[in-house]
Amino acid sequence: MGRLFRLEWKKLLHQRYLLFFCALLLAVDLFNIYENYDKLLRPREDVFTVEGVTFSVDRDAIVLHRDFEGPITQEKIDRLNALLQKAKAEEAQIGYGIWREGYFPVPGVDRSQGERLMMELKRLTGYREQHIQPILAETEKLSAVVQDGSDPYAARMAALIRRQYGNRSITEFHRVKEFEPLMIYKLSALFLLLLACFCASSLFAGEKETGMAPLLKAAPNGKTRLFWVKLAALFTFVLALGILFAAADYGMFYLCRRPTGASMPFWSMDDFADSPLNISILGALALFTLYRVLGAFALALIAVWFSSLLPKSFPAFLAAVLCMAGLMLATLWTDGFFGVFRYFNPVTLLISVRLFENLRVENVFGYPVSAGLLALLGNLMLAAVLAFTARGLWKRRA
């Protein structure tokens, strides 16, 4: 079994141009991040100038933020207030510049960054009052209504909300906002998917093309064990690629945006303040990478299915790509979250962060079950159906 697995891995890696395409897509992915989130890597003179006025860039934010990172204290807030007052006074003498997104400060007077920092500090210190207390208050009302036990689902829901949100508060400031674009970054998922399909479509059709299929099927392990070994090799390959892309994305984002506080809770980011996930940002990144790998693998199983059905790799690849394009369009057009369909659509696993933005739950036999978990289970079921039918096709077809 182990030997078969090693040989299949070797075969995957020796597929023509696979490593070239992996390297190309990784380079394009990193280039795309650099082009979109590059402000800190660019040379200092690259800051933009409008009508003779040069504007500051995010680089200044790092310098400013460095002094305020760590526990939020009143002393820090007072110091920032004093800085802002000083900047305001200086700015009044120089005037504003206008850039297309609104008002930006003139160079040397970093009021805009300071005000943003102040807003962030206020948001963090007021997190519990703004986000958690309203949720808990609603939950208490719900509990009061259903305390007679007439609605077990509502009671369980209230308990779940208390468990998920009860103990939250933020006392530290870090540049966690810089993680937000990384959380919703999707290009590497598309590349992972393409590469997974590229490998998957020749998994069985490749054997048929070279005339090896009848020989393999005649071998003792050829019909069943070989099939599962090939799938295992594909899965581990997709997992390795997924980890590689995730690590590269993280590294490039780190170089471009210099985020800090990866161990802060996931919900300390403004965009995910209502998320039910009680894990760190790094943990969330790992979780989303796993979801992404499972989504890419489930979609690659469509290519495997076509590979078992069709005699050649390239029609299998094209058919799978068209199916995926259709699924992606359907996800976009229906906002990806259309009834029960979302739980059987692997594309939702590729953009799994959306499943964890808010507390999305379904009533399953009176128990509140997270949409993230349901999507995972539903798509694993779909993957199992695809895998078993593909095995049937491989066993039967000449």
Added chain:
Amino acid sequence: MVIQELRKILWKRKLLLALALVLLFEGLLAWRGADGIFSSSQDKRVYMDLLQSYAGDLTPEKRERLDQELETYEKAQELMVQAEEQYQNGELTSEGFDARTAELAPYRANLAARSDFAEAAKYAEAKPGRTLVNQLAWNELFDTDRVDFLLSVLLILFAILAFVSEDETDFRQIKQTTVHGKKAVYRIDAVLGVALAVLSVSLTSLFRWLAAGSLLDPGSMNAPLDSLKIFENSPFSNLSLAEGYLLATGLKAVGYTAFVCLCFLFGQWFRSALTVSLAGLLTVLLPPYMLKAPVLYYCSPVSLMLSVGFLRGDVYVDLGGSGFWESRAAGKPALWISLAAAVILILLAFFTLGKREGKKR
């Protein structure tokens, strides 16, 4: 020989079926796009009625009438906002609010259509020489800001069936020993590919034209290109809208021709259908992600597939709610460079196909 090749690729390998399916789908998409311009048939009627009354050059008399109408509309909007504020502040009872809403209802019916028309009218009024045109329908017609994925798949398929499948069945060696097998057959296949690219682009453009045609005022065909808001800063403002559409279609046809030639070359280099499929798809999928480096992108031959970018501009400057397109990289020099690159690619494909033996798989 041409007939034999056509028969082989279109009929025996069922590309004709794929072509028919792609064209059918393109027709459906064009019809769906034109049908979805207005949110309701009532909106469509209101917009078209307004357009009919004011279409064409804005004479002083028309302008005055239009100003009055827009003023009434804006006044109704203001009164409604005031009423809402008063109701929220408790200065107006719910009965009073309902009465005010009913009073203003005739002026506020089909708000979206009136608002769109007001925007179009204001844009036409802002500069002399502009014509009031159906902005929504023309926008839909020029809405080619993405590479046509299905058309690209069809052309990749053609390149594979014409150039790679014979390698995969080991027929290449036999073919090359025949009299015309070294050059003529390859050139015929290349010409057929180019013809397929031009034909499919022309047909899809024709479908869009036919689908949106009923919404276009015949007088707007000769309107200057900058009558359409997206072409406000176009470097081709001396063209009319119809000429602009023809130019966009022509550039697109050159772009797809360059693309199919690139796929031929991929076929020659990679000698594997699967690899050619992936390389072709990446050629289509990757460029939009390099738009942040537009100089690179707009000087490449495949950028012609997004021909409207050259006419309109490549960067949208957002001013919060409104904005304009600006040509930063996609100006006339970039167009000449990409056209030259496309021609070089096409010639390269024509003169190198069949020459290189390459490594056997």
